[in-house]
Amino acid sequence: MSMNPSQPDAGRRKLPLVVLGLAALVATMLCAFALPSIHGGPHRVPVGVTGSQQVVEDLRRSTDSKAWDVRLYSDPAALRSAIEERDVAGGLSVTAHGVDVYTATAGGPSATGALTTLGSKVAAQHGTRASVQDLVPFTEDDPRGGGLTAVLLPLIFGGIFPALILSSLFPGHRGLRTRLSGGLLFSVVAGAAVAAVLRFATHSINGDYWLTALGLILGMAALSSTLIGLQAFIGIIGFAAGSALMMLLGNPLSGLTTGPHWLPEGWAAFGQLLPPGASGSLLRANGFFGGAGAGLPALVLTAWAVFGVALVLLADRRGQRAMSVRREILSV
Structure with a gap:
């Protein structure tokens, strides 16, 4: 039985393309797994705020606009409703008595942690304390999700x-x-x-x-x-x-x-x-x-x-x- 000598040559010509394709796949895998972790953090997280106009403007100036998208709500009830409807990831209610931090851990635990830290920072600036209310938590049997x-x-x-x-x-x-x-x-x-x-x-x-x-x-x-x-x-x-x-x-x-x-x-x-x-x-x-x-x-x-x-x-x-x-x- 005769063999076609061109077949091995064709296979050898395809080998570099296969190797380059596999290398590109490995590089893409690395980017997909590593880069989001390296650059992970709050990125334009929608957060609601209720309080005086001055408080809201101060918060917008003091927070990183690339990390937080600050939105104003008329009262705490409207803010809580927006969180439960997933219009925002959480919120802050700033009053003379303190700062109420509203979170939704089930919607994103990492954003919840960052928002809690932000609420404590705002409370410290106003010389008061922050209290956290988790409006949409994970279940009691699986609190970490x-x-x-x-x-x-x-x-x-x-x-x-x-x-x-x-x-x-x-x-x-x-x-x-x-x-x-x-x-x-x-x-x-x-x-x-x-x-x-x-x-x-x-x-x-x-x-x-x-x-x-x-x-x-x-x-x-x-x-x-x-x-x-x-x-x-x-x-x-x-x-x-x-x-x-x-x-x-x-x-x-x-x-x-x-x-x-x-x-x-x-x-x-x-x-x-x-x-x-x-x-x-x-x-x-x-x-x-x-x-x-x-x-x-x-x-x-x-x-x-x-x-x-x-x-x-x-x-x-x-x-x-x-x-x-x-x-x-x-x-x-």
């Missing part, structure tokens, strides 16, 4: 594993619709199961179970349908690239542990446009804030799910055309 932060990797793997396993069990064009149906069915079962664990087993959230479950189902469906679609339309390279995007960028940029305001603005915005970040924000909104702020992450996840289904439909149409061409050739 460990269950919330631990859910991210199961969410990501809940998208990767179905695409990987179903593509092996139902390969080719004939199994394409079965893969998509199986991925969506898995999302429903797994999303409901994860919500049950968080709500009833670890007691990590206190929101409505069904609302939380729907959010988790949507997040897993967005991940699984996208990866199944990429694998069907592009092949193994599409699946690998999509998985790397979700795991190596979506994971560290999700902001689920600290809250998105703790990441640099560009990184935070990009992370919230990826399924892991949007899933985390939707879970936080449904699990602690009664759905407040759920609109944007739900829209992002829906767009990813539609994108994945569209890729599957395009791949299916392309496969049908190829089968028609083969049948025509065989019939000649």
Whole structure:
């Protein structure tokens, strides 16, 4: 049997490109994990303030505008309502009797700590004391939010594993619709199961179970349908690239542990446009804030799910055309 000598040469020519691509991937991983941590801190955190106009102006002048976005509210009741509706991350009520610091730890523990420090600083400037009221805390059984932060990797793997396993069990064009149906069915079962664990087993959230479950189902469906679609339309390279995007960028940029305001603005915005970040924000909104702020992450996840289904439909149409061409050739 003769061998084509050009094949090894072609492989050697591709080797530098493969090496450079892998090196770029490693560098991107380093940036995604290291830079947000190095440059982590409050970045335009929306914080409400109630008090005299002079107090507000003094606070705006004394705080770093790159760290805090100071907004004025008419009274403490309006400020508390804005926090519970997620319009601001927390707030300060400055009176002659002291400084009341309103926080929402479940919305972002890192921002809560920084806001508490800011409140103590303002109180010291006015020669008074600061008292902290956590309006939206984590649950009593999980006061540090460990269950919330631990859910991210199961969410990501809940998208990767179905695409990987179903593509092996139902390969080719004939199994394409079965893969998509199986991925969506898995999302429903797994999303409901994860919500049950968080709500009833670890007691990590206190929101409505069904609302939380729907959010988790949507997040897993967005991940699984996208990866199944990429694998069907592009092949193994599409699946690998999509998985790397979700795991190596979506994971560290999700902001689920600290809250998105703790990441640099560009990184935070990009992370919230990826399924892991949007899933985390939707879970936080449904699990602690009664759905407040759920609109944007739900829209992002829906767009990813539609994108994945569209890729599957395009791949299916392309496969049908190829089968028609083969049948025509065989019939000649």
